[in-house]
Amino acid sequence: MAALRIAQDELGWLSTELMDFVANYLCMAPVAVYEVASFYNMYEMHPVGKYKITVCTNLSCTLMGAEGIAEHMKKKLGIDFGETTGDGRFTLKEGECMGACGEGPLFLVNNKRMCGSLSPEKVDQILAELE
Amino acid sequence: MANEVIFHSIHQPESWKLSSYLSTGGYETLKKVVMEKMSPEEIINQVKISALRGRGGAGFPTGLKWSFMPRHFQGDKYIVCNTDEGEPGTFKDRDIIRYNPHQLIEGMAIAAYTMGVKVGYNYIHGEIWESYERFEEALEEARVAGFLGDNLFGSDFSFNLHAHHGYGAYICGEETALLESIEGRKGQPRFKPPFPASFGLYGKPTTINNTETFASIPYIIRNGGQKFLELGKPNNGGTKIFSVSGHVNKPGNFEIGMGTPFSELLEMAGGVRNGHKLKAVIPGGSSVPVLPAEIIMDCTMDYDSLSKAGSMLGAGSVIVMDETVCMVKALERLSYFYFEESCGQCTPCREGTGWLYRIVHRIEHGKGKPEDLALLDSVTSNIMGRTICALGDAAAMPVQGMLKHYRNEFEYHIEHKKCMV
Numbered sequence: 439m440a441a442l443r444i445a446q447d448e449l450g451w452l453s454t455e456l457m458d459f460v461a462n463y464l465c466m467a468p469v470a471v472y473e474v475a476s477f478y479n480m481y482e483m484h485p486v487g488k489y490k491i492t493v494c495t496n497l498s499c500t501l502m503g504a505e506g507i508a509e510h511m512k513k514k515l516g517i518d519f520g521e522t523t524g525d526g527r528f529t530l531k532e533g534e535c536m537g538a539c540g541e542g543p544l545f546l547v548n549n550k551r552m553c554g555s556l557s558p559e560k561v562d563q564i565l566a567e568l569e
Numbered sequence: 570m571a572n573e574v575i576f577h578s579i580h581q582p583e584s585w586k587l588s589s590y591l592s593t594g595g596y597e598t599l600k601k602v603v604m605e606k607m608s609p610e611e612i613i614n615q616v617k618i619s620a621l622r623g624r625g626g627a628g629f630p631t632g633l634k635w636s637f638m639p640r641h642f643q644g645d646k647y648i649v650c651n652t653d654e655g656e657p658g659t660f661k662d663r664d665i666i667r668y669n670p671h672q673l674i675e676g677m678a679i680a681a682y683t684m685g686v687k688v689g690y691n692y693i694h695g696e697i698w699e700s701y702e703r704f705e706e707a708l709e710e711a712r713v714a715g716f717l718g719d720n721l722f723g724s725d726f727s728f729n730l731h732a733h734h735g736y737g738a739y740i741c742g743e744e745t746a747l748l749e750s751i752e753g754r755k756g757q758p759r760f761k762p763p764f765p766a767s768f769g770l771y772g773k774p775t776t777i778n779n780t781e782t783f784a785s786i787p788y789i790i791r792n793g794g795q796k797f798l799e800l801g802k803p804n805n806g807g808t809k810i811f812s813v814s815g816h817v818n819k820p821g822n823f824e825i826g827m828g829t830p831f832s833e834l835l836e837m838a839g840g841v842r843n844g845h846k847l848k849a850v851i852p853g854g855s856s857v858p859v860l861p862a863e864i865i866m867d868c869t870m871d872y873d874s875l876s877k878a879g880s881m882l883g884a885g886s887v888i889v890m891d892e893t894v895c896m897v898k899a900l901e902r903l904s905y906f907y908f909e910e911s912c913g914q915c916t917p918c919r920e921g922t923g924w925l926y927r928i929v930h931r932i933e934h935g936k937g938k939p940e941d942l943a944l945l946d947s948v949t950s951n952i953m954g955r956t957i958c959a960l961g962d963a964a965a966m967p968v969q970g971m972l973k974h975y976r977n978e979f980e981y982h983i984e985h986k987k988c989m990v
Contacts, residue, residue, distance in 0.1 A: 439736055439753060470754070477755035477912075480695050480737035492696075496657040497855060497902050498814040498888055534739065534906055535657040535855075536696035539814035539886075540821045550698040 442475055450490075451482035479534070480549050487522040487529035489568050492546045495532050498539035503556075507543045508532070510558045514565065527569070572800050574788045574808045575781065576824045579668040585703055587710040590671035596716050598791040599675050602682055603724050607790075609640060609683045616786070618794030620806030625651055625742070625779030626854065626884045627959075628872050637766035638684040638776050647775045648680050650691040650783050651747060652704075655739040657855035657906060658886035661810040662780035664822050666693065667700045669784065670707035674717065674730060676786035681728040684776060688729050691780075692747050695735040704732050739910035743958045744777040746912065757914045758958035779884075781810055801827030805871035809882075813838040815889040816845065827871040834870055834887065845891035849974070853883020855903050856963030858970025859896075880970065895988045896975040900967060901926070901933045907964035918961035921952040925968055932979060935986035942979055945972060 441460050446452055452475050461468040475481045482490070493511065495504045512518055515528050522529040538544055541554025553564055578584050578593050590596070602612070617632030638646065650673065652662045665673055677689050693701045708730060711717045719727040738756050740746045746756035748770045769775020785807060789797045798806040805827040811834055814820045818839030825834060831850070841847050847862040852870070858880045860868070868874050872882045890899065908926040913919045925948055928941050949965035956962070972979065981989040 439750070440734065443734070443736060473755050474753065478695070478736035478738050495902070496906055497851075497899060498658050500902055501815040501888070501890060501894070502820070533696070534737075534909060535655050535659075537654045537663050537694045538660050538697065539658050539888075540660050540812060542814060542820070546696055549695070552697070552699060 439474060439478070442471070442481060446481060450488070451485050485522075488527050490529045490531060490548050492531040492533035492536075492549075493519075494534070494536050494542065494544055494546075496535045496539075498535075499542035499544065502539075502542040504543035507545075507556050507558070507561060510561060511565075514562070528565075572808060572826060573824045574797070574800065575665060575669055575672060575784045575810065576822070579664075584668050585670055585707060587671060587707070587714060590669070594791075595671055595787075596675055596714075598787045599678050599682075599716065600722055602679055602790060603722050603726050606724075609685070612679065612683045612790060615789055615794040619785075619789045619797040620794075620801070620804055621782065621785055621789060621797065622805070622872060623779055624781035624785075624809065624884065626656070626856075626881075628882060631778060631782055634766075634778070635680070635684060635776060637764070638686075639767070639774055640685050642685075642774055645688070645771070645773045646684065646686045647770045647773060648677060648684065648686045648689040649744075649747065649751070649770060649775055649777045650677055650689065650780055651742060651744065651777055652691055652693045652780045653735050653742040653747060654694055654780075654884065655696075655742055655910075656884060656886060657903070658812060658814055658851065658888040659854050659884045660812045660814070661822050661885065663694070663697050663700050664810075665780050665784050666691075666704045666707075670704050671711065671716075672787055673780055673784045674707060674711050676783035677730060678716065678721075678728050679786050679790055680776070680778070680783060682726055686776075687727050688731075690731050690733050690751055690770070692733045692735060692741065692751060695737040698734070701732060701734050708732060738912075739906075740912045740958075740960060743960065746958065747777065748775065755912075757912045758960075760957055802869075802871060805873060809870065809885050811870060811885040811887050813887045813889065815887075816842045816891040816894075817889050818842055825870070828869045828874070831865050831868050831870055835889070838887075838889070841889065841891050843891075845893065847889065848892045848894055849890045849896070851880075851886075851888040851890075851967070853881045854886035855888070855906065856959075856966055857881040857883045858966050859974060860970075861974050879973075893990060895933075895990050896971055896978045897929065897933045897982050897988070900971045901929045903967050904929045904964070907960065911960060911964070915956040915961065917952045917955040918964065921948050921961065922964045924948045925964060929968075932982050935982075937979075937983035937986075939983060941983060942972065942976065 461471040519532040544554040621631045622628040741756040745759035750756040765775040850865045904926040908922040952961045
């Protein structure tokens, strides 16, 4: 799992060639690697933008305003969940519980940076920093 | 709070550093245990006296669990810490590894000594990368200072601890799925028996405990099980960290004695947002049945009281909902979660969670049929108890809880094709 994470950090997503490379490196059957990559939802099997933003929309976050944040982001970026902006900078995804509900609403940038207690203004500021 | 067992030091600057932990007597208990060769039987006895119960949700008595490990078995054995919290409403273990990681490390080392284990793992939830990195730093500090590694304090006791970073799968919070995941496979739960104490990680005897459980151990051994027990109430020993989220003014983690009235916890979290009225509370994470305001306000926060009220303490994850919440919509979101996170291994769960979501979805969107509620009852009872792990039950219980207390809202939705709130 760690090998796939490192590979994904390198190229942004896991192509078949990349997974085959990992399988070969670890002396594993390629199918065992595909299985892991497709099971865990932080691995990307298709290309994503430079910044992948995963918004939690689970119950706690929704009670705390995640729907409004998601709408704001969709409007601002002009894309829906699962889509990437035309310039390849942003991909927007809907995520499940990230275990930080006290700071909702929140999103995760490129699987690593968690940004919580979001307001539309704060979202604008973070997106501007990522431009 | 004067009596915090785990969060007592988090107000110190850089509380996660080793120097901060040492300044509050950190690692002294481990040293004493190892140097004075405290007997494993005595340690387990103290844990039993403390009435510490698993903090991950199931509430299994920790001392009893430890006694299942074959102590005199000479081959490899493991202990594993479960920091894979992905149950909606739960965020306490993240704060433990962010603010007091060394107490967890010390607790795991004492557990390893007790069970004759040389290697341990801590499985950390995928989405909390920054906390995972901080835990890795703490591990390195402990290794350098001689609290982890071979021949600790010059004794013959060795313990090496490693962190494992998950990558986004709720099911890996289930202990055998977690073991599969550490072994580098997709996280699908195993049949039990055999239980992990006889066939666990890499097929070896293994004990798995929650982060908060391990982090409570240094206090119990240092002060005695009786003192820990007295922080809570009989059969519900100690303090518990409650994660409060949703419609409150001050969401966050609060460590309080077991048996504290819910009303006090709500007050600590700043009360209900915008002066609204409390409608309902999910007291133990998304998989436990919801309780209406009038019931929860009379409850104390412990295993026994919540169980008597028809719900569960779970992981202490309190989701507060005010009067503006539509229960059909709330359940729709939760049902989608279980549908998305079902690992697909058992038919009742894989298919059942899809059915639950689709039925609640159509009720929410004005397409519900009069017979749908009976269908929900039937689907839930066909999932409950018919799957390898508890995710099936976890998906069914919130549906049953909602239908028990808020059936009228669902009926209204079906009849009027709109929401009553």
